[in-house]
Amino acid sequence: MLNLFCPICQRDCDETELSCGGQAHLLRRDYASSDKDFYEYLYERKNDKGIIFERWRHVYGCGKWFHTARCTLTNQVFGSYSAKEVQPPKSILATIRRSRVDFKGWVK
């Protein structure tokens, strides 16, 4: 079972308390965007085998969203950060680099 840290409640919570919201840092589109942009926004996900950044909601807790860095192959979790961040904070990227030497950094 996954055990993630909720940065709002400041405590660890089990997978059963949480709900996954998919890929984080998606660029929202407005009415002026092209069909292709909307297609990307709606359907095209990174679906990486390796490190991903994703949204989680503490459903049976504070009810708030937060972001997590996780490896999809091993389910190793590298920490959580606020959903207000527009990109992963440097501290999280440093934590990932410490255990994954080939990590290339966050790509939009």
Added chain:
Amino acid sequence: MKRYSFSSIFTEAFRDNLGWEKAWTKRQPKKEYQIIIVGGGGHGLATAYYLAKNYNITDIAVIEKGWIGGGNTGRNTTIIRSNYLQESSIGIYEKSRFLYETLSQDLNYNVMFSPRGVLMLCQTEHELRAMKRTSHANRINGVDTKMVAPEKVKEIVPIINIDGPRFPVLGALWQPRGGTARHDAVAWGYARKCSDYGIDIIEQCEVIGVKKKREKIVGVETTKGNIKAKKVCFVAAGHSSVLADLAGFRLPIESVALQALVSEPIKPIIDCVVMANTVHGYLSQSDKGELVIGGGADGYNNYSQRGSFLHIEETVRALVETFPVISRLRQLRQWGGIVDMTGDRSPIISKTPVDGLYINCGWGTGGFKAIPGSGWATAEMIYNEQPGKLASPFSIDRFSEGRLIDESAAAAVAH
């Protein structure tokens, strides 16, 4: 290839069984092929087989990262059914179920197809209404299903608890010609026949790059060297996105772990497949006597081939409620596979932005039942260089064009 028959078993019995050949030949890649199929699971092998059988193309390589049938083909709960709601899904799944009926004879390999009947329970008023609608859709499209009353459900499955405390059984959708097959045998049977046609089956060979020239495919780069090809088809289920990344495009797919388990073997207690979609669980009994149990997929993307423990708990809880008699059974084994989920829970059989590169993926949690039909349709698409009648509703364009295939009401557990 030596045919499997009564007389061959009879003669071998007198020769200490020393005359049997290997089912398929393990090959090293040649420099060039007409067609390369990436992925040696059921769908990939079926594609190669129907290319050879229906279109006389045998200059094909099937490349497999691990071993034949080691992915989702060997990790499912072997259920075969075609009781879908939409015409396009019924088309391909019914074609597939129909091909399964004679697959053993066709491949000269016993795939142990057992049309024992599939029962989809209705445990809420809404589900009952949705299933009635599905049964009408099936009737119009010529799929043999019917609605049965709770008493009849009890008659078909005597061990079921039809007045469960939370979700009493209100009826069920019964497909008598649905059932199960031996999943490994399906992969092995196709591999044997492909090998017989002269198709190269290359195991332990992972694709690590895609060679393109002006947006046209010219070959693939593998752990066993570069191989040239005029056409390439990715049939890699959960790892389709990884391959698409190599080819330089993205797919509308997310990979999730789905798991299944079997109980310890017991005497025969259930002779059909039961799917309880409201409570998330499905059950059948294998010929060895194990109860084969499947449930929901993980709620988050992963490639771990393990699955999370809480889904086993949920599945088993639901099934114990539906079949109280199984409550004391112990779990024998559990395993997980990586399924490729699309937004509308329907597959993708399509051309791609790269010329000469085709893709067959997105079967999600229901790919095993579709193996023959999917291979048939994909072979047709690769040969004609455009999708035929079976495959055309499943092109990638459907997402941008907004013609999604709504199967949520007809779907099983997670699909």
